[in-house]
Amino acid sequence: MSISHRQTASGRPLRVAPAWVGAATPVAGSPADHHPLPVRDAVWIWSVRRFARLALWALPASAVLYGWFTLGVHVPPGPLPIALLAGWLAAVSLIALAGLLAGSRTRRIALTGLLITLAGATLLLPLAALPEESAAARVALAPGQVHTLVEAACAVSGAGVLLLGWAVFRSKLVNPADGVLLMLAAMTLGAGSYGVKPVPTVGALLLLAAGMGLAWTGGRLLPRA
Incomplete structure (x- = not known):
């Protein structure tokens, strides 16, 4: 006996809550409320949501590495590999956060x-990794203008994280306080190049608090029965 792609192994029709899929919640008794989801689509959605929840733990890990980088601790690999690893983990976690918010009203x-x-981040990466003279030669700028371009790239990245924090705050999907912490971290990290030395470290601590909260609450998100 073959099992339909709209049925579970027990033969019962598969029903998936709209909050799990990412659609708007239908009114009780409406035709959209009676449309089951194919099993293969449900498995795919569950896998993506599971990846997003697990990848959120990369955000506090990147905050720890970035805080270590801002403290100027000397390690054998040097500061550049730590900064690159922190940036990579932050990119993975922010992609996961946007994917988790794809089912909310702030998508x-x-x-x-x-x-x-x-x-x-794409603008900042070559400017931060290359020496100032080499970076100036590659982007056809004066050496003194490279630092200004780095500050502009930091401000652009901070503005993007600020929007993500606002999306978290307005989503009603996770704790709004985590969105506030993420926005504060974005403003602190975006202004880190203009402020004194403790400012980036404070931003890393705020990012750590926001990342821990998002990873904890995001990992507990389950579809409603």
Whole structure:
């Protein structure tokens, strides 16, 4: 006996809550409330949501590495590998956060914030990794203008994270306090190049608190029965 793609192994029709899929909650008794979801689609959605929940733990890990980088602790690999690893973990976690918010009402704000953050990180990466003279030669700028471009890239990335924090705050999907912490971390990290030395470290601590909260609450999100 074959099992339909709209049935479970027991033969009962599969029903998936709209909050799990990412659609708007239908009115009770409406035709949309009686449409089951194919099993293969449900498995795919569950896998994506599970990846997003697990990948959120990369955000506190990146905050720890970035805080270590801002403290100027000398390690054998040097500061650049630590900064690159922190940036990579932050990119993975922010992509996961935007994916987790895809089923909320702030999905457009989250997507916009993610794209702006990735644009700033793409601009910042070659400028931070290369010496100032080499970076100036590659972007056809004067050596003194490279630092200004780095500050602009940090501001763009901070604006993107600020939008993501606002999306978290307005989503009603996770704890709004985590969105506030993420916005404060974005403003602190975005202004880190202009402030004194403890400012980036404070931003890393705020990012750590926001990342721990998002990873904990996001990992406990389950579809409603």
